[in-house]
Amino acid sequence: MRQEEDSDLVRQCLDGNQKAFEELVDRYQKPVFNLALRFTTDREDAEDITQTVFVKTFEKLDTFDPKYKFFSWLYKIAVNESINFLNRKRDFDRFDETLHSGKREEETVGDPEMTLAINNALLELKPDYRILVILNHFQELSYREIAYILDLHENTVKSRLFSARRVLRRVLMKKGITNA
């Protein structure tokens, strides 16, 4: 149902109806923002990524294949943009500096200590693992959807996700989170 509506909105966008794109932004800015936020743990970076994702989505709208879910396609762009963003940061050898400098604007909704601990634990995962945890646990996507988004075989998704959980479990236990 939702997918048909999304496809319909895409069609309307391609016909020049910008309001339809506005509706897509309304629907998906929050999940995209949260994906980027979990990946970078920085609100400003997440805003920048979200903005770029929607601009790229708009520009590439005519390449969207309606046989796929729109949000999976959008997430694909969001994941690529987040990874590229991280790589750019790493290239400039800045990411780790800012990561541990305490200067970043961390998100503190809910239990701030818990959120911070989980953010830090996520950051201890390598990006390949982190994105899997985010897509599976925070975005609640299936193996198949994740496989499409990351261009991986479903079995690879499973195998990496389970390994990522093992590492994350260890990190969180070290921080005294999951065995509280």
Next chain:
Amino acid sequence: MLDKRTYDLLNQEMDGTNSPRDSKRVREILERNKAAREVYAELKKLSATLRNVPKVDPPRSLKLRILNSLPRPSAATPSFWDRLSDFVRIPVLRTAYTFVGGAVAGIVLFLAFSGTPPDSSGLAGTIGHSAEVSARVDLPEVSGSIRGQVVDGTIQVQGSLQSGREFTLRVLFPPADARFVRSTADQPSTLEVSPGQVLLAARNNLTTTLSFVSDHQTPTMTVQILVDGTTRFEQRLVFEPERQTDQSH
């Protein structure tokens, strides 16, 4: 220590993707294997912990930012000029256009010569009339973002810029309207301050916040990026500190 097959089965069980046969097998394993029970319990705790992390609402200004940064549509709909051209071709309206056009031209000329000449905003124009404004920098040599905001009466110009070469971030402002207070730059850079101008020369990437104080109600600043002494990027930041802009509805 669990073998990989058992660990995978436990994960799949938690995800609800096991076949009925594998689920039965998991139940049997859990009955007789204490280590498996512990791992399974930990996996469930992990899942619950992550599930409890709340989703964060993006700022309400984000939608506006996104929509403002979309490229202009190149749709098949007729452009303004096409429509105007079609409209003008209607014979009975030509006389009316002559009068209306004359009146408009008169008003434009009057405004042009009667008031203060508008400030030239340079390459990219004004980007906002709110407490928070931002723009992307997408040059071949420098990329990133510029953000301006008013926090507790302090104007902050933040730059997060990546480059593989030397460049200069320059902020221009009317000296009577604002005063530079400090800079935070966590990379090697050279700061040069003079009335109405702050120059920050960076070797490659630059993350900085430049703070200013102003009594002016609508302070205007111009942010420039110079590469090899040439202005490659220019953006005006217009703030209205007292008004909270929210156009997300």
